Amino acid sequence: MERKSAAGSIRNTERSKKKFLDAVGKILRTKGHTALKVTDIAATAGIDKKMIYNYFGGIDGLIDEYIRSQDYWSKVTIDEIDKIKSKPEDGGRSFIEKMLLSQFDYVYKSKEVQKLLLWRISEPRKSLRKLTSIQEENGEYIFKFLVDPHFKEQAEEVRSIMAILVSGLYYLNMYAAMNGSIFCGIDIDTSNGRERIKKAISFLLNQTYEHL
Template sequence: MERKSASGSIRNKERSKKKFLDAVGKILKTKGYAGLKINDIAATAGVDKKMIYTYFGGMDGLMDEYVRTQDFWVKVTSEEVEKMKPNLEDGGREFIEHMLLSQFDHVYTNKEAQKLLLWTISEPRKSLKKLIDTQEENGEYIFKLLMESRFKDKMDTYRSIMAIMVSGLYYLNMFASLNGSIFCGIDTNTPEGREKIKKAISFMVDQTYENL
């Protein structure tokens, strides 16, 4: 009976944690980051706000866990990269093309990720700084594992190209979602328009690896 009670307690804890995380996402989508108040999160979750401190250590802990579930590059950990078994012989060409295309689709289909991106550039916050630091740590692991031996003294240029591509793809999705879908004559809210952008991503990756 004790074992059943303990497993039931764990399941209840995980259900309550998920309710809090879902509540953060719901508020972020409907009210934006300004609506993320501890009382509102608890009310939306239907769970006593004291449990935020019990399960997450407070709002910062809750935000830390939430952003880890939503941001694309935060989830690309060294463990996840190893599972993907990237080709070490091509300098990361195939891998980075796949990741850029995946990022483009992930942000487009995930409204919470879009709101989170807006939040990161709108307000300084400890949990958001941790998000950015984790993105950089994951990116650094990828650069050193796959690209440094290929680009050597041109690595700074490669990093700069990737910075432009990653941020540009973020912006295209944000623009399409919030203010309009036509950008440089491409409708990024249509399958045809998005396919044109994806072909351009592949072209730019090819050009980088052929000419840098």
């Protein structure tokens, strides 16, 4: 009975933590990061605000955990990259293409991620800087073991191209969400428009691998 009770307690804790994380997402999505206050988060979650301190050590810990859970590139694990390393014949091209296309859709579908991106460029925060560091570490692993060995002395040029592609895809989604969906005559909110962007991603990536 004690073992069963302990398991139930763990499940209750996980459910409560998820409610807090979901509450952060809801407030971020509807009101923005300036509305992330302990009282409001607790009210939205329907749980005593004291539990934020019990579970996360405070609001900063809660928000930090939420940020980590939402970032796309932080979810690209080293284990995934290690699997690709055993098939180095395309220099990581297919893997990178898959990641870029998935990133484009992931950010488009998540209003919370869009808000986080705006937050990251609008004010400094320790957890946001840490998130950037994690992204760079994962990215460096991709470059070091997949891209650099393939391109050798031209690897720096490829890194510059990838920086433009990743940041451009972020911006297109944010622009469509905040200020209108038409960019260079392409409607980012339509399936046709998004397919054209995806084809452009593949084209640019193929050109990079074929001509560098």
